[in-house]
Amino acid sequence: MPEESTATIAAVSTPPGEGAIALVRLAGPDAVAVVDRIFRGQQKPSDAASHFQHFGEIVHRGQVIDQVMLTVHRAPASYTGEDVVEISCHGGVLVTARVWEACLQAGARSARPGEFTERAFLNGKMDLTQAEAVIDLIRAQTDLALRSAAEQLEGRLGEKISQLREALISLIANIEAYIDFPDEDIEPDVGSAFLARLDGIRGQIDALLATADQGRIFREGVRVVIYGATNTGKSSLLNRLLGFPRAIVSETPGTTRDTIEEVVNLRGIALRLTDTAGLRTAGSDAVENEGIARTERSLANADLVLHVVDASAARPAHFGARLEEVPELLLLNKSDLPEHGDWKGCAALRISCTSENGLGGLEDAILAQVNAQRWDVPSAVAINARHRDCLRRALAACDVARSAFTENLAPELVAVDLRGALQAVGEVIGQADMEKILDALFATFCIGK
Numbered sequence: 001m002p003e004e005s006t007a008t009i010a011a012v013s014t015p016p017g018e019g020a021i022a023l024v025r026l027a028g029p030d031a032v033a034v035v036d037r038i039f040r041g042q043q044k045p046s047d048a049a050s051h052f053q054h055f056g057e058i059v060h061r062g063q064v065i066d067q068v069m070l071t072v073h074r075a076p077a078s079y080t081g082e083d084v085v086e087i088s089c090h091g092g093v094l095v096t097a098r099v100w101e102a103c104l105q106a107g108a109r110s111a112r113p114g115e116f117t118e119r120a121f122l123n124g125k126m127d128l129t130q131a132e133a134v135i136d137l138i139r140a141q142t143d144l145a146l147r148s149a150a151e152q153l154e155g156r157l158g159e160k161i162s163q164l165r166e167a168l169i170s171l172i173a174n175i176e177a178y179i180d181f182p183d184e185d186i187e188p189d190v191g192s193a194f195l196a197r198l199d200g201i202r203g204q205i206d207a208l209l210a211t212a213d214q215g216r217i218f219r220e221g222v223r224v225v226i227y228g229a230t231n232t233g234k235s236s237l238l239n240r241l242l243g244f245p246r247a248i249v250s251e252t253p254g255t256t257r258d259t260i261e262e263v264v265n266l267r268g269i270a271l272r273l274t275d276t277a278g279l280r281t282a283g284s285d286a287v288e289n290e291g292i293a294r295t296e297r298s299l300a301n302a303d304l305v306l307h308v309v310d311a312s313a314a315r316p317a318h319f320g321a322r323l324e325e326v327p328e329l330l331l332l333n334k335s336d337l338p339e340h341g342d343w344k345g346c347a348a349l350r351i352s353c354t355s356e357n358g359l360g361g362l363e364d365a366i367l368a369q370v371n372a373q374r375w376d377v378p379s380a381v382a383i384n385a386r387h388r389d390c391l392r393r394a395l396a397a398c399d400v401a402r403s404a405f406t407e408n409l410a411p412e413l414v415a416v417d418l419r420g421a422l423q424a425v426g427e428v429i430g431q432a433d434m435e436k437i438l439d440a441l442f443a444t445f446c447i448g449k
Helices: 029-036 091-106 116-124 128-139 143-153 156-180 192-208 210-220 234-242 284-300 359-373 387-406 411-429 435-442
Strands: 009-012 021-025 037-042 051-059 063-073 084-091 224-229 260-266 269-275 304-310 328-333
Touching: 009 091, 021 091, 021 116, 029 051, 029 063, 029 084, 029 210, 037 128, 037 143, 037 328, 037 359, 051 084, 051 304, 063 091, 084 091, 116 128, 116 435, 128 143, 128 210, 143 156, 143 210, 156 192, 156 411, 192 284, 210 269, 210 387, 224 234, 224 328, 234 269, 234 328, 234 435, 260 359, 269 359, 304 359, 328 359, 387 411
Parallel strands: 224 269, 224 304, 304 328
Antiparallel strands: 009 021, 021 084, 037 051, 051 063, 063 084, 260 269
């Protein structure tokens, strides 16, 4: 357990700035005793009923700081599993800081980022996937992302992982019983029976790994890269899709020399739009060449490409050069001008960022691509990058165990590989040596959560 995990902590749990109400949260064995020293009401917090609000004043060094509503959540029926006290004060920056400082002066210490949720995990109130779902819930930008995070917070992924662990434990127990008690007529599953159980586990891991892209898209959005030659209207398209002038638009070629990234909610789907530097033959300008290199890197990581060309100009030299498997929509921009003969009969979407002609059809086409890739289909589980790393290691260990078994190697070697798989699977929900993982995970949380 991390150092000082039994201390009483306090933090402002609402965002900085002015608001109607701010929340100061305390947790730990002395949380109630701390507020006893600074709260003045009809009864002391230590005598107050749990899960009821109580009106009173925060007083520090004889001075009334604010009138507040105070709620005591007694262990274990609280977010962290410890005694938790929440103080709802007026939402001014100064008054909130004064209430929080009074808590620190009365015996609490300042909470680290994510420490409340970390304690909830350490005290068994949630598994690690549920703890991660808390931050996903906070950061959700679309209904689909919100639904996915809510399902993970309910424990759907944790349940799947727990079932996977039980299957591995059963398989390991069977083979280790044979190793430890060879004279007791305990035979391990042999031949096809053992392989069938192991392949069933491998199939479950594969099914979870298949949700990785969907999980990334729920959390980060569909990576949509806008690319094309210089001066074709890529930045104008970005601004139109966003609804505000994010990128500089100029008739001078090469205005965009770096990638520009923004997120837009398109009918419930988060699109992570990237405007890129215009493609042209590399020259002596080092900055421009770096911009073109970044364009190529963005294309390599794209989920969907919007290829913008100038419909009033001849077909560019680079047109049709891309051979990647990434879905692509060809957009003939500047359709308000006379169309060049090179584009006659070309199957493409004709749009105008000036008149907004065809932009509604573009949104429909983007959503059609999303539907075709099934990026918008909610799943009961959708793993993140950390889960994927753990499960890949688990699958690799299962593959080695399978090879060892089919090659008639010693059962001890098969058991070692299966224990490696169990360790990797356990890391997903926190059933392993997790100190480094916890430090990295909860450092991404905001203070007070």
